[in-house]
Amino acid sequence: MSRSPSLPDRPHRDIDPDLPPGERLEALRDHFEDLVTINDQLETQLENASERNQTLREQVERAERENETLKSSSLYVATVEDVLGDGEIVVKQHGNNQEVLTEATPQLVERIDAGDRVAVDDSFAIQRILDAETDARAQSMEITERPAVEYEDIGGIDEQIREVREAVEQPLAEPEVFAEVGIEPPSGVLLYGPPGTGKTMLAKAVANRTDATFIKMAGSELVRKFIGEGSRLVRDLFELAREREPAIIFIDEIDAIATTRTESKTSGDAEVQRTMMQLLAEMDGFEARGEIRIIAATNRFDMLDRAILRPGRFDRLIEVPEPNQEGREQILEIHTREMNVDDDVDFESLAADTEGYSGAEIESLATEAGMFAIRNDREEVTQADFVDAFEKIENDDSSDVVASAGYFYQ
Numbered sequence: 483m484s485r486s487p488s489l490p491d492r493p494h495r496d497i498d499p500d501l502p503p504g505e506r507l508e509a510l511r512d513h514f515e516d517l518v519t520i521n522d523q524l525e526t527q528l529e530n531a532s533e534r535n536q537t538l539r540e541q542v543e544r545a546e547r548e549n550e551t552l553k554s555s556s557l558y559v560a561t562v563e564d565v566l567g568d569g570e571i572v573v574k575q576h577g578n579n580q581e582v583l584t585e586a587t588p589q590l591v592e593r594i595d596a597g598d599r600v601a602v603d604d605s606f607a608i609q610r611i612l613d614a615e616t617d618a619r620a621q622s623m624e625i626t627e628r629p630a631v632e633y634e635d636i637g638g639i640d641e642q643i644r645e646v647r648e649a650v651e652q653p654l655a656e657p658e659v660f661a662e663v664g665i666e667p668p669s670g671v672l673l674y675g676p677p678g679t680g681k682t683m684l685a686k687a688v689a690n691r692t693d694a695t696f697i698k699m700a701g702s703e704l705v706r707k708f709i710g711e712g713s714r715l716v717r718d719l720f721e722l723a724r725e726r727e728p729a730i731i732f733i734d735e736i737d738a739i740a741t742t743r744t745e746s747k748t749s750g751d752a753e754v755q756r757t758m759m760q761l762l763a764e765m766d767g768f769e770a771r772g773e774i775r776i777i778a779a780t781n782r783f784d785m786l787d788r789a790i791l792r793p794g795r796f797d798r799l800i801e802v803p804e805p806n807q808e809g810r811e812q813i814l815e816i817h818t819r820e821m822n823v824d825d826d827v828d829f830e831s832l833a834a835d836t837e838g839y840s841g842a843e844i845e846s847l848a849t850e851a852g853m854f855a856i857r858n859d860r861e862e863v864t865q866a867d868f869v870d871a872f873e874k875i876e877n878d879d880s881s882d883v884v885a886s887a888g889y890f891y892q
């Protein structure tokens with residue numbers, strides 16, 4: 483059907499007033515019949531137009547529903563490994579490296595090549611090809627709708643959990659409390675301490691508890707991988723958080739973009755400086771009582787540019803130290819929860835032996851002990867397995883353990 487149907491011809495019938503009455507009546511009757519025909523034609527056209535209107539309305543509604551579904555369901559990033567015939571495509575999912583045979587619409591298949599990055603949905607159907615810009619954004623940020631970490635999974639830092647809940651969870655969950663008392667919650671929280679002590683876990687656990695989207699960006703990657711794009715990606719980061727409110731922005735290794743400036747004025751320094759300025763600008767323009775909370779983490783507190791610690795920026799500092807004896811015992815218990823552990827396993831003595839170990843290293847110890855049990859064809863993990871694991875770790879990389887135990891972070 484044409485978009486604008488033409489109107490039927492208007493009948494031109496000049497009826498001669500001098501005609502005898504019979505002929506005039508005849509002419510008028512003809513004219514009336516013409517008008518009836520035209521009326522019928524117009525009615526048909528109107529019906530067609532209403533039908534088309536209805537179809538278009540349905541199409542719009544469908545598109546809106548699809549758009550909503552796309553907006554509310556996450557897409558995952560994958561790399562195209564191979565384009566087979568008949569629209570079949572092999573992709574490798576990022577994160578778990580799983581290879582999947584999937585398909586795409588004929589229009590997309592034509593444009594897809596091996597090596598392209600694509601966005602896939604829950605059932606791995608390719609939704610679109612990522613352009614360089616989206617790709618950088620997707621690669622530089624880790625977005626999790628609801629991270630699977632809970633406070634009970636974190637051992638030995640109860641006091642830090644309490645502080646984070648107060649500074650991040652409460653303003654998100656009960657903003658009215660702050661409004662009533664008339665104080666602003668901390669703008670940003672900085673977690674500092676040695677590597678592998680649970681800083682990322684803490685940020686994820688708050689997101690889990692508050693049903694907030696967790697958006698992580700690694701400072702070091704901004705500087706190393708996305709050279710020249712740092713400040714734009716920082717802007718994107720905050721924009722994305724606004725789109726996904728409530729959200730928790732987690733900037734790991736913030737020292738990479740917020741180090742005290744050296745004398746050297748290389749172009750790399752200028753770029754890092756710009757990235758930091760953008761971060762400060764975003765934070766300064768931020769409504770602290772809003773639905774977005776910012777957490778940063780660093781292992782190098784000593785290197786931080788003090789400008790980021792001013793009021794209104796990262797104004798709540800929380801030290802996350804290495805676990806003490808009790809903490810190590812708790813972490814051992816957490817990481818052996820799912821394991822079949824023999825009654826003879828003595829967590830207290832293991833915790834005493836692992837002084838200087840971080841939570842991440844204690845987790846490796848538990849995994850390694852499990853490996854010894856498997857090697858010996860046992861389902862139960864014994865004290866001897868833990869001792870063997872401990873010796874293996876100490877011999878393998880005693881230097882690493884020592885280095886991290888004495889890690890300089892303050």
Ligand SMILES: Nc1ncnc2c1ncn2[C@@H]1O[C@H](COP(=O)(O)OP(=O)(O)OP(=O)(O)O)[C@@H](O)[C@H]1O
Nearest residue numbers: 635636637677678679680681682683813841842845
């Ligand atoms: N306190 C803890 N309780 C339980 N598990 C822990 C703890 N700390 C670390 N782990 C284990 O180590 C892993 C890494 O911890 P996480 O990423 O939170 O450390 P981090 O402090 O953010 O380290 P980094 O500074 O290197 O980024 C966790 O996934 C967890 O399995």
